[in-house]
Amino acid sequence: MKILLAEDDINISTIMAITLEQIGNHQVTVVEDGLAAVEQVQRQDYDLIILDGMMPKLDGFETCRKMKTDLHLKMPIIFMSAKSDESSKKAGKDLGAIGYIEKPFDPNLVCEQIEKILEEGM
Amino acid sequence: MNSIYRSLQIQFYFVLCLMLAASYFTFKFSKEIVAAKTNIHSHSRLITLMYEARTQPYSKKISYELQKSRAYSLNPTRALHISNFIQAYNSSNRNILEKRYQELLDYENEYVNLNETIIESKSDQIFAIVFGALLLQILNIFLYLRAMQKQMLSPIEHLTQKINDFMSGSYSYRFTTAPDNEIGNLERSFRLMAEEVIKNMEELQALDQAKSEFMNIVSHELRTPMTSIKGSLGLIASGKMGDLSDKVKKLIGIAEIESNRLIRLINDFLDLAKIEAKNYSLDRSWVPLEKILLSSVESLKGLQEKANVNIQILGYPKVEVNVDADKIQQVLVNLLSNAMKFTTEHGSVFIQADIFENKVYIRIKDQGPGISEENQQKIFQKFRQASSPDRPLVKGTGLGLSIAKALVEAHEGKISVVSEIGKGSEFYFTIPEYREEIKGKETIAA
Numbered sequence A: 001m002k003i004l005l006a007e008d009d010i011n012i013s014t015i016m017a018i019t020l021e022q023i024g025n026h027q028v029t030v031v032e033d034g035l036a037a038v039e040q041v042q043r044q045d046y047d048l049i050i051l052d053g054m055m056p057k058l059d060g061f062e063t064c065r066k067m068k069t070d071l072h073l074k075m076p077i078i079f080m081s082a083k084s085d086e087s088s089k090k091a092g093k094d095l096g097a098i099g100y101i102e103k104p105f106d107p108n109l110v111c112e113q114i115e116k117i118l119e120e121g122m
Numbered sequence B: 001m002n003s004i005y006r007s008l009q010i011q012f013y014f015v016l017c018l019m020l021a022a023s024y025f026t027f028k029f030s031k032e033i034v035a036a037k038t039n040i041h042s043h044s045r046l047i048t049l050m051y052e053a054r055t056q057p058y059s060k061k062i063s064y065e066l067q068k069s070r071a072y073s074l075n076p077t078r079a080l081h082i083s084n085f086i087q088a089y090n091s092s093n094r095n096i097l098e099k100r101y102q103e104l105l106d107y108e109n110e111y112v113n114l115n116e117t118i119i120e121s122k123s124d125q126i127f128a129i130v131f132g133a134l135l136l137q138i139l140n141i142f143l144y145l146r147a148m149q150k151q152m153l154s155p156i157e158h159l160t161q162k163i164n165d166f167m168s169g170s171y172s173y174r175f176t177t178a179p180d181n182e183i184g185n186l187e188r189s190f191r192l193m194a195e196e197v198i199k200n201m202e203e204l205q206a207l208d209q210a211k212s213e214f215m216n217i218v219s220h221e222l223r224t225p226m227t228s229i230k231g232s233l234g235l236i237a238s239g240k241m242g243d244l245s246d247k248v249k250k251l252i253g254i255a256e257i258e259s260n261r262l263i264r265l266i267n268d269f270l271d272l273a274k275i276e277a278k279n280y281s282l283d284r285s286w287v288p289l290e291k292i293l294l295s296s297v298e299s300l301k302g303l304q305e306k307a308n309v310n311i312q313i314l315g316y317p318k319v320e321v322n323v324d325a326d327k328i329q330q331v332l333v334n335l336l337s338n339a340m341k342f343t344t345e346h347g348s349v350f351i352q353a354d355i356f357e358n359k360v361y362i363r364i365k366d367q368g369p370g371i372s373e374e375n376q377q378k379i380f381q382k383f384r385q386a387s388s389p390d391r392p393l394v395k396g397t398g399l400g401l402s403i404a405k406a407l408v409e410a411h412e413g414k415i416s417v418v419s420e421i422g423k424g425s426e427f428y429f430t431i432p433e434y435r436e437e438i439k440g441k442e443t444i445a446a
């Protein structure tokens, strides 16, 4: 799978990229903020977009809204955020995301989790 | 100042003057009536005497009585007529006496008529005064009530309405009508109070906002490094990054356990902050009580084995409860893990549920050291720990009971403890919403 990962924390994006590449055998592109993610999806198609909730310039929710409502993108979006409360999960769903990964995540389980979300969401 | 007190004063003086005037005239006219009545009385007496003088032989006594009548007569014309009659009587001249008698009688008839007229007219006047005063007073009361209605009652009603609105949360404290009197002052004071309250409320709201923003930032700032640590450890432990020696595996294992504990602590702390926030909401559904009890015990299997303590469920009613099952389970787990911490090896912890006063009571009893009365109050507060157990199974943080309390209270229940030093402890909490378990559900499902 070709995955676009938007995450501002360099450590987390490194760990996530290694996890997705080494454990899930995916191809990962990393961007550092929402605006870059929006630019990137206009340049290239991805099988999955993973957005961090809190990001500089454009936060995850705004990015998701731009991609789904303004650009009418069909690519599935999964959120990844430390905000684990129900309301932000619901906000993500309402904006068109198909799932939610809670931080801190267990790298050994993340790939299975993503597969499960994709199965259920499709 | 158009004060209500002033208008009350004016009202009072008006009524006073009215009463005084009415009393004065009534008194005056009554006196005139009494005088007229006395005159009529003296007239009757005189007529009797005159009759006696004409019909009976001359007597000194009658003469004397006639003199007396004349002396009492204040009217000079009448006195003169009586004098003439007396003279005629004393002279014993029958003809003159008859003449004088006729003159006096004529005069007396006129006199009595005059007095009767006086009585009648004065009575009428008294009646007119009393009746007039009464009418005036009624009119006055009517006008006064209308003025009061306008000056006092409507503004008070208006103000009451404003206060009620204010209490029910619509803060329309801007008054359009504030009359320049005591009611107006009340209204102005209320407005000041309302403004103060609103100011404080806005400050509190801002504070609340700041607090939850702060919690969000803390949550993010704490969980971000924990994500990196847990992620790195997880990747290393997975073996995908290269083989590890047994020692490294063991060390990585310790680091993973401790980072998980730290994450749990952060989550507990943030959970508590969230539950205590005003807009906390539960995910309620009807769940069999049995399921909650059994899965709580099940989830403590690990700790139970480590502590080598027996958990016994003594009994429970077959009911369903309307709760956020995860949260009530968390309450049970917190209470049970405390009970286990304080129970010696091979000891027992008991769970019992029953229905009392229309609530489900869930009790967790242990045979531990008990809690002193003083500490029973404190332990439900954050980070308050009383005695530490002899065998620290897991190092506690003192948040367990605070979270349990907040969760039980979010369900409108209450939580408390009954304990005595040396006799173990019994923690109990209540769930108000329950119903009989629907029978045959399993058979339908099967």
Ligand SMILES: Nc1ncnc2c1ncn2[C@@H]1O[C@H](COP(=O)(O)OP(=O)(O)OP(=O)(O)O)[C@@H](O)[C@H]1O
Residues within 6 Å of the ligand: B334, B338, B339, B342, B366, B368, B369, B370, B371, B379, B384, B385, B386, B387, B388, B395, B396, B397, B398, B399, B400, B401, B402, B425
């Ligand atoms: N069953 C019990 N018997 C005796 N003391 C108890 C019992 N349960 C609680 N306490 C006292 O109340 C204190 C507060 O309990 P609480 O559950 O809030 O915190 P903790 O168990 O120390 O830490 P945590 O539950 O957060 O890991 C405990 O430290 C202990 O002193």
Ligand SMILES: [Mg+2]
Residues within 6 Å of the ligand: B334, B337, B338, B396, B399, B400, B401
């Ligand atoms: Mg505890």
